[in-house]
Amino acid sequence: QSVLTQPPSVSAAPGQKVIISCSGSSSNIGNNYVSWYQQLPGTAPKLLIYDNNKRPSGIPDRFSGSKSGTSATLGITGLQTGDEADYYCGTWDTSLSAGLYVFGTGTKVTVL
Amino acid sequence: QVQLQESGPGLVKPSETLSLTCTVSGGSVSNDNKYWSWIRQPPGKGLEWIGYVYYSGNTNYNPSLKSRVTISVDTSKNQFSLKLTSVTAADTAVYYCARLHLYYDSSRPDYWGQGTLVTVS
Numbered sequence: 001q002s003v004l005t006q007p008p009s010v011s012a013a014p015g016q017k018v019i020i021s022c023s024g025s026s027s028n029i030g031n032n033y034v035s036w037y038q039q040l041p042g043t044a045p046k047l048l049i050y051d052n053n054k055r056p057s058g059i060p061d062r063f064s065g066s067k068s069g070t071s072a073t074l075g076i077t078g079l080q081t082g083d084e085a086d087y088y089c090g091t092w093d094t095s096l097s098a099g100l101y102v103f104g105t106g107t108k109v110t111v112l
Numbered sequence: 113q114v115q116l117q118e119s120g121p122g123l124v125k126p127s128e129t130l131s132l133t134c135t136v137s138g139g140s141v142s143n144d145n146k147y148w149s150w151i152r153q154p155p156g157k158g159l160e161w162i163g164y165v166y167y168s169g170n171t172n173y174n175p176s177l178k179s180r181v182t183i184s185v186d187t188s189k190n191q192f193s194l195k196l197t198s199v200t201a202a203d204t205a206v207y208y209c210a211r212l213h214l215y216y217d218s219s220r221p222d223y224w225g226q227g228t229l230v231t232v233s
Contacts, residue, residue: 002158035220037159044208044224045159051218088159092219098172101149101161101212101219 003028004089004104011110016079020107022072022089028102032092034072036065037103039086048087049074081111114139116209116225124203124232130196134209134225141190142167147212148192149221150183152205160205164212165192199232206230 005023012018022034034052037045047056049065052072064075072091076083089104120132134148141148147164154160163173165183173181177196185192196203206229210221 032217032219037221044227045221046224047220047222050213050220050222056222090159090220092214092217096175100163100172100174101221103159103161106158 002105003093003095003102004091006087006089006104006107008105009108009110011112012079013112014079014081017075017077018079018109020074020076020087020089020109022074022104024070024072024091025095026070027095028070028091028093029067029072030070031094034065034067034089034091036063036072036074037088037090038083039088041085045088076109079109079111084109084111114211114223116211116223118207118209118225118228120228120230122229122231124199124230126200126232127198130194130199130203130207130230130232132194132207132209132228132230134192134194136190136192136211139211139223140187141185141192142187145213145215147172147214148183148185149210149212150194151208151210151221151224153208153227154202154205162194162196164214201232204230204232 036049039045052067053065093102149164150162182195206227208227209225211223
């Protein structure tokens with residue numbers, strides 16, 4: 001059972017914008033940087049956003065991230081059919097002594 | 113460009129041990145602040161972090177699996193491995209190896225293998 005909660009699905013028409021939320025607590029999002037991953041069907045997850053709002057090389061600026069308190073959001077503008085995928089947030093959780101990496105429940109993005 | 117590749121049996125019998133190896137190329141497992149991780153994803157479900165090993169041999173495991181998991185590293189071969197004992201059907205999943213960047217409050221699996229499906233049956 002994941003400690004980070006995401007909406008199961010979001011959808012929008014091509015060219016529109018979607019926002020995906022990720023809700024946690026002070027032991028994870030509240031005190032650690034958040035990352036986001038895109039998982040296209042049948043493939044491994046790919047890092048989209050790290051340290052709340054930074055994009056790795058090659059990731060278009062249509063993807064953006066932010067964090068406030070114990071929640072984070074991923075925004076996708078100019079939605080394309082190729083953006084249909086599952087999206088996961090992730091961060092370190094320090095509720096236990098050694099800590100562990102935790103992922104969100106995942107959100108399926110559908111382009112209408 | 114760092115690349116990771118999983119290898120190992122795709123079918124394991126219940127109660128036996130699942131063993132996988134990840135071969136790293138384009139980078140060294142001995143890099144500072146890089147932790148070598150295993151992550152799994154049951155069919156149709158979300159991602160679960162299993163644990164990591166540092167090049168020094170230090171490990172950290174998900175408490176939910178800690179009693180059954182061993183992750184080790186072989187710096188001479190630039191590989192790291194996963195062993196999961198006493199498997200059941202609930203351990204059926206795609207297993208990914210990944211490089212975990214971990215430095216103070218910044219953490220992220222930044223490079224992933226393609227994943228390998230392990231079925232327990």
